[in-house]
Amino acid sequence: MCKVLKVSTSGFYYWLQHPVGARELKERELVGQIKQVHKQSGSRYGSPRISFELRDRGIRASRPRVARLMRKHQIKSIVRKSYRVQTTDSNHSLSVAENHLARDFNADRPAEKWVSDLTYIRTQEGWLYLTIVLDLADRKVVGWALSETMEAEATTVAAWRMAVRNRPLSQELLFHSDRGVQYACSEFRKQLEGKSVLQSMSRKGNCSRQRGSRELLQDPENGTGISL
Structure with a gap:
């Protein structure tokens, strides 16, 4: 044998x-x-x-x-050392949208107004980047993505795809974010093509304050925050 x-x-x-x-x-x-x-x-x-x-x-x-x-099994990831993390890169030549949200955080129906933000989390293995999409109608996170890179495909695009799966669009949607390259790039904007979506971005100078969904997450006392 x-x-x-x-x-x-x-x-x-x-x-x-x-x-x-x-x-x-x-x-x-x-x-x-x-x-x-x-x-x-x-x-x-x-x-x-x-x-x-x-x-x-x-x-x-x-x-x-x-x-x-x-x-x-000694499967190790390649992690770049980083001491200062910047998630919002608004210093680019890509076109940006007007601020159509204008700090009006009220919404009458689901999928009327979404706000999105990209933030970072430090772990023992390095930096992780969390992108969320928040629906202002019920303050629910309808889409999110956790990534080890800030590339649009792994952050904003992935979070958007989850959001439209969880809450399909039936009427016009206002999508608000900062002016970061992950929201202004063609990879993300291609996701909006063919859909009734009005893209909105914070005014210049607001990026450092990370307005939008993070502001809502951190302001529960004014009735706009949510609990994660």
């Missing part, structure tokens, strides 16, 4: 004495899936983003478990 299977006799008897259990097989399969996502990200994704990607693919794996397996 060993000759037919082309394995050594010692290896065959070791396999008989140490059969691979179902749990170990599942772990091996999960490690393979982790390596696949890690490779597809260019070795940039850490355990938080990999666990989110796996969940989007229908694979249940908690962040602690993914982190443990990555340490065990």
Whole structure:
């Protein structure tokens, strides 16, 4: 049998004495899936983003478990050291929209006014960037994205796609944000094409204050905040 299977006799008897259990097989399969996502990200994704990607693919794996397996199998992400994080880059030559929101945070119906913001979270593995889309009608986060990069596809585009899945557009929508490049770039604006969406951006000089959804999140006393 060993000759037919082309394995050594010692290896065959070791396999008989140490059969691979179902749990170990599942772990091996999960490690393979982790390596696949890690490779597809260019070795940039850490355990938080990999666990989110796996969940989007229908694979249940908690962040602690993914982190443990990555340490065990020495799957390391490439994290650039950063000491000063700037999420809003309004110093660009892209066209910007007028401020149609004009600090009117009232909405009569869902998907009438959305505000969006990109912020950062520091973790032991490096910086993570959180993009949210908030519906002013009920103060609910209808879309969000957690990323290890500030590229539009992984931040504003991903959050927008989730928002329109969770709350499809039936009437005109006003979408407000700061003047950051992630909202002004063609990658994001292509998502708005063919839809009844009026893009709105904060006036020049407001970016440093990160108006919009972050202001709403931090101002619960005035009746505009929400709890996360």
